[in-house]
Amino acid sequence: MAVVDQQPTPYTGFDRMLIDGEWRRGSTGDTFTDTNPYSGATLTEIQLASADDVDTAYRAAQRAQRDWAAAPAQERSEVLLRAAEIMRQRQEEIVGWLIAEAGGTRPRAEFECQLVRSFTLEAASYPTRMSGRILTSGIPGKENRVYRKPAGVVCVISPWNFPLQLSNRSVSPALALGNAVVLKPASDTPVTGALLLAKIFEEAGLPPGVLNVVIGRGREVGSALHTHPVPSVVSFTGSTEVGKGIAQQAGLKRLALELGGNGPLVVLDDANIEQAVQAALHGSFVHQGQVCMATNRIIVDRSVQDKFTELLVQRARELRTGDPAYPETQIGPVINRTQLESIQDKISRAEQDGADVLVSGEPEGPAGLVLPPHVVLGNNRSATAREEVFGPVATIIPADDAEHALQLANDTEYGLSSAVFTGNLERGVRFASRIEAGMTHVNDTTVNDEPNIAFGGEKDSGMGRFGGEWAIDEFTTDHWISVQHQPRDLPL
Numbered sequence: 254m255a256v257v258d259q260q261p262t263p264y265t266g267f268d269r270m271l272i273d274g275e276w277r278r279g280s281t282g283d284t285f286t287d288t289n290p291y292s293g294a295t296l297t298e299i300q301l302a303s304a305d306d307v308d309t310a311y312r313a314a315q316r317a318q319r320d321w322a323a324a325p326a327q328e329r330s331e332v333l334l335r336a337a338e339i340m341r342q343r344q345e346e347i348v349g350w351l352i353a354e355a356g357g358t359r360p361r362a363e364f365e366c367q368l369v370r371s372f373t374l375e376a377a378s379y380p381t382r383m384s385g386r387i388l389t390s391g392i393p394g395k396e397n398r399v400y401r402k403p404a405g406v407v408c409v410i411s412p413w414n415f416p417l418q419l420s421n422r423s424v425s426p427a428l429a430l431g432n433a434v435v436l437k438p439a440s441d442t443p444v445t446g447a448l449l450l451a452k453i454f455e456e457a458g459l460p461p462g463v464l465n466v467v468i469g470r471g472r473e474v475g476s477a478l479h480t481h482p483v484p485s486v487v488s489f490t491g492s493t494e495v496g497k498g499i500a501q502q503a504g505l506k507r508l509a510l511e512l513g514g515n516g517p518l519v520v521l522d523d524a525n526i527e528q529a530v531q532a533a534l535h536g537s538f539v540h541q542g543q544v545c546m547a548t549n550r551i552i553v554d555r556s557v558q559d560k561f562t563e564l565l566v567q568r569a570r571e572l573r574t575g576d577p578a579y580p581e582t583q584i585g586p587v588i589n590r591t592q593l594e595s596i597q598d599k600i601s602r603a604e605q606d607g608a609d610v611l612v613s614g615e616p617e618g619p620a621g622l623v624l625p626p627h628v629v630l631g632n633n634r635s636a637t638a639r640e641e642v643f644g645p646v647a648t649i650i651p652a653d654d655a656e657h658a659l660q661l662a663n664d665t666e667y668g669l670s671s672a673v674f675t676g677n678l679e680r681g682v683r684f685a686s687r688i689e690a691g692m693t694h695v696n697d698t699t700v701n702d703e704p705n706i707a708f709g710g711e712k713d714s715g716m717g718r719f720g721g722e723w724a725i726d727e728f729t730t731d732h733w734i735s736v737q738h739q740p741r742d743l744p745l
Contacts, residue, residue, distance in 0.1 A: 261339075263346055264452045267297045267444050270468050271451040272306065273313035274461020280306055281473060287443055290356040290586040291576055293620040299443055302469035304477040307435070310465035311483040314406045314433035317462030322403045322431035326380035333377035333429050335457035340370040347417065347449060354445050355416055356586040356622075358577045361540050368702065369421045372720075375704035376425035379725055383430060394739030400732045403431035404507065407728060408484040410499075412491045413439035413588055414543040414643075416446035418702075423488040423509065424450060424464065426724040432486075433463045437478055439491075441588050443468045479503045486728060490545075493667075493713045509717035509727045511709060513641045514545045514669035516699040517662040519684070520561055521655055522554040524674035525696075530564045532672065532698040537647035538572060538626050539700055541587050546670035546692075546700045550638045552650045552658045562611070562630065562649055569612045569626040569647065576618070584645055586622035593622055596644030602636035603629055603648070633661050641667070655684065663689045668711035670699040691718075 269276040279302035287296045321329070340347065344366050351362035388397040407427040411420040420436060427434050438446025447466045454464050467474055479487045479499045486507045489499055493513040500508055518536055520529045536548030553561050577585030587593050593616060604610050614625030629637050629648040637648040652658035662671060668690040675681040681695035691710040694701055702708060702720075709718040717727055 260345070261342055264449065267448050268299050270299070270302060270448070270466040271455065272310045272465050272467070279303060279469060281469070283470070283473075285440060285443070285468070285470075287354065287441075289353050289620075290441075290588050290622050291578075291618055291620060296354055297444065299468055302467045302474055304474060306469070307467055307474050307477040307481060310435045310467050311406060311481050313462040314435050314465055315483050317460060318403070318406055318431075318433035321428075321433060321460060321463045324431070326383075329380045329429055329431065330377045332454070332457050332459050333373055333425060336425075336453050336459075337370050337373040337377065339453050339456050340366065340373065343453070347445075350445050350449060351417065352577050354442050355413065356577055356588060357540055358582050358585050359580050362577075365415055365418050368704075369418050372418070372422055372704040373425045375721070376429040376724070379426060379429040380431070382722070382725060383729060390735070392737075392741065394737060394741065396736040396738060398734045398736065400734060401729050402732055404728050404730050405432060405485040406483050407432045407434050407486045407488060408478050408481075409434055409436045410478060410487070410489045410491065411436070411438050411446050413441040413446065414540065414545070416442035417449060419490045420446050420450055422490075422719050423728075427486075427488075427728045428454070428459065428463065430725065430728045432728055433465075435465045435467060435478070435484065437467045437469070437474065440468075440470065476502060479506070485730075488727070496715065507727075509719070510715040511545065511669075511717075511719065512713060512715040513667055514547065514710065514714055515549045515638075515641050515665045515667040516547055516670045516672070517550045517552050517665075517688070518548040518671070518699055519652075519658045519662055519673040520551065520553040520557065521658065521673065521675040521680070521684070522556045523676035523680075524554075524557065525676065526557055526561050526564060528696065529674040530561060530568060532674065532696075533565060533647060534568050534572075536672070536698040536700050538569070538584060538645050541584055541624070542645045543587065543592075543643050544700055546702070547643070548647065548672070548699045549642055550633070550648055550650055550661075552652050552661050554655070554658065555651045555653060558649070558651050565647065565649070566611050566628055569628050572626050574614075574617065574623050574625050584623065584626060586618055586620065587624055587644055588622075590622070592643065593624060596624060596642055596646065599636040599640055599642050599644075600627055600629065600646060603631055603638075606635060607631070608635045608637070608648070633664055639665075659684065659687055666713040669714035670694070670701070670710075672697060672699045690714075
């Protein structure tokens with residue numbers, strides 16, 4: 254595709270959703286107002302979908318998927334490559350929407366935009382990586398072939414915190430591998446969670462009906478999405494509670510679930526404290542802590558606890574809060590009032606149970622949703638440590654030694670991302686291998702994501718893996734076809 258550096262005309266029509274190649278309004282008659290979480294200003298109003306719209310989207314996807322799966326691998330790759338180039342051309346437009354709708358600071362929005370593009374480029378390689386196998390047989394004259402095929406129609410349900418990335422992380426691989434998709438974004442981020450992506454793929458030449466968007470309230474479309482007979486895979490990113498509900502109701506569909514987290518960052522007695530503080534600061538406060546991989550708990554060896562705490566408190570107090578549109582802002586708004594109240598409740602309960610709140614502040618900003626950084630000194634039973642906060646709160650937990658730190662790290666029902674800091678890398682790897690999590694990073698933040706790596710969790714943090722060859726496995730299926738080259742002597 255030719256590189257065009259001229260700024261493209263901004264997308265419009267974000268009051269409608271894409272179903273069967275047509276931008277249409279939902280059929281409920283109920284309208285949702287999408288607002289800026291910092292200013293409270295209205296961004297768009299969308300007439301919401303019903304269960305009938307969900308059915309229409311799935312039937313369209315089912316029809317379109319057959320031809321899309323039959324398209325040459327190179328053709329599917331080229332659509333993904335064009336989409337990645339459009340993302341590059343439209344970066345400022347995309348970043349602007351991520352700031353306005355998701356409340357992301359400019360550096361965070363730019364990072365998400367780049368991450369989305371890198372995942373799309375990775376997915377562009379998938380059509381030619383769908384390899385099958387030929388296996389031997391114990392039966393004379395038999396040849397066993399295993400063909401890799403698209404799963405069919407994929408349901409993608411995405412959250413509001415990293416809306417574009419956490420939609421595209423499933424949408425791009427699913428499309429590249431020959432599937433059709435029905436995408437439902439979170440209500441707080443309909444544009445960045447779905448409509449922008451649909452516009453990009455439409456501009457890239459994706460055939461009508463291959464990607465469909467349904468925007469609706471959970472009570473209207475929730476169960477219709479994951480219980481419908483058409484989709485063979487449900488990819489959900491969100492809370493553990495909702496994920497468990499989907500698992501109970503979805504029947505025999507394949508599930509790819511990324512659920513809650515309670516990430517521990519362990520600081521051992523030989524750690525570089527400066528580096529550990531920087532990683533903890535990033536892990537706890539990036540995007541206001543609204544990250545599934547966030548550092549929810551900082552478990553620190555008592556021998557270095559005072560030094561670590563003093564430096565973390567100092568750095569947290571220096572973070573700049575305010576309008577996320579300003580480049581200097583480091584802490585912007587949380588997504589909505591309900592989320593703010595949930596964070597404040599956890600802080601209050603932790604304090605009531607004896608935790609010390611070392612850094613605090615009252616909500617600010619035009620909409621009152623900018624919560625300053627909080628640092629809590631508590632234990633593993635403190636509400637801000639026991640529960641996933643999903644807000645700008647760091648809880649420090651003292652540990653007696655490395656074994657105690659490991660016990661504390663694993664004392665949670667979650668197992669998504671984790672980290673350990675130590676001056677001895679091999680000690681760090683040995684410690685990391687004993688953490689019950691899908692991902693552990695030695696001398697780095699808990700917040701890591703790369704397009705070619707297995708991303709996912711253990712325990713109540715989900716099932717399945719995203720990224721690289723693991724994404725190929727999630728969105729394809731194997732078909733065993735045997736060939737009997739010579740007459741077989743059967744017993745009956």
